[in-house]
Amino acid sequence: MSDKHPAKWGLTPQEMATLPTVFSPDLLSGQRFLVTGGSQGMGKAMVFLLARLGAKVMICGRTEEKLARTKSEVKELLGADISYRAMSIRDTDQVDALLDATFEEFGGLDTLVNNAGGQFPQDAIDFTRKGWAAVIDLNLNGTWWMMQGAAQRWRDRGEGGHIVSNVAHVERGMPQAAHTCAARAGVIYLTRTVATEWAPLGIRVNCVAPGAIATEGLSQYPPEATRRLGNVNPMRRMGSGWDVAEGVVYLSAPSGNFITGEILTIDGGMRMWGTVWPAGVPEHFQV
């Protein structure tokens, strides 16, 4: 997929309704999930897979129209009912309201999936304070409000739970995306820390760390930012939202019962070879 910029990124609802999965159809029967950013991209793939496996699902995002469309597509293609709430994870009052509504509607929560996030490509030296703050607030603070809010409710109810946060492959840093690299590293180390603090509460805490994944979110980036994404790992192709969704289910289902503080990298090997350079390869690094 080198040098290509498709007219439309990501999986269609029909694909998400029919793609093969390694998991059995009743695996998550009765399990209650909350997926932030479930209205498109990887989050939407998770929602389709979770619904196919029998889970009850609540999704959120800022745009009501996208949430309502996802709900009706899941109903039409899978015959399943999901719930949604329009909100921003950056707003602590809205986070509390979402968590309260979810616990009330489902009578509890089994797994929180922190998937909402994003950034813009820019050299770190040029970040404005407002741009830096926006990316940290969304990806680090917003994710943390969700993690802490869910854990407090589980503790107060005397129940356990599981958190899985969608971060990014950041082991080698991320040139031209240092703000999101810093935020994702923050989430990774929060995860590794509270996995210990919250183990006595019966709460497992994990992350998935994707490399370049073809999703609708990429349509917000110009072709010069995305045309190299199929060439940034040894497999020399992009992953799909389904690859990440299956990783989330692996960690959340009984297959993950003895896994906490883990970062499951789903990147086609990008941690070993390949650099994104989302704003273009600087002359110094061209070969």
Ligand SMILES: CCCCCCCCCCC/C=C/C(=O)SCCNC(=O)CCNC(=O)[C@H](O)C(C)(C)COP(=O)(O)OP(=O)(O)OC[C@H]1O[C@@H](n2cnc3c(N)ncnc32)[C@H](O)[C@@H]1OP(=O)(O)O
């Ligand atoms: C191409 C990938 C780049 C990252 C590299 C990651 C490498 C890993 C794999 C590669 C692919 C990863 C892809 C994705 O994650 S795609 C899915 C996620 N979706 C998005 O990223 C959506 C796009 N981003 C945003 O919506 C916003 O940037 C953001 C949410 C981060 C900010 O939202 P907010 O609405 O609060 O902020 P504003 O838009 O009002 O902007 C606030 C200030 O931020 C600065 N800014 C914003 N955009 C840019 C830009 N394009 N370039 C430079 N600066 C920017 C700016 O200071 C804004 O303030 P002003 O508007 O007042 O100037």
Ligand SMILES: NC(=O)C1=CN([C@@H]2O[C@H](COP(=O)(O)OP(=O)(O)OC[C@H]3O[C@@H](n4cnc5c(N)ncnc54)[C@H](OP(=O)(O)O)[C@@H]3O)[C@@H](O)[C@H]2O)C=CC1
């Ligand atoms: N695509 C890729 O290659 C990679 C992506 N990632 C990360 O994985 C996650 C999912 O990515 P992807 O599926 O591509 O993203 P998309 O941009 O396709 O989807 C993002 C989702 O998050 C929601 N969202 C964004 N901001 C907020 C907010 N403040 N509050 C609540 N919901 C919000 C969006 O809905 P709405 O706009 O309506 O709010 C949308 O549903 C993101 O954190 C992304 O940065 C990491 C590595 C690689």
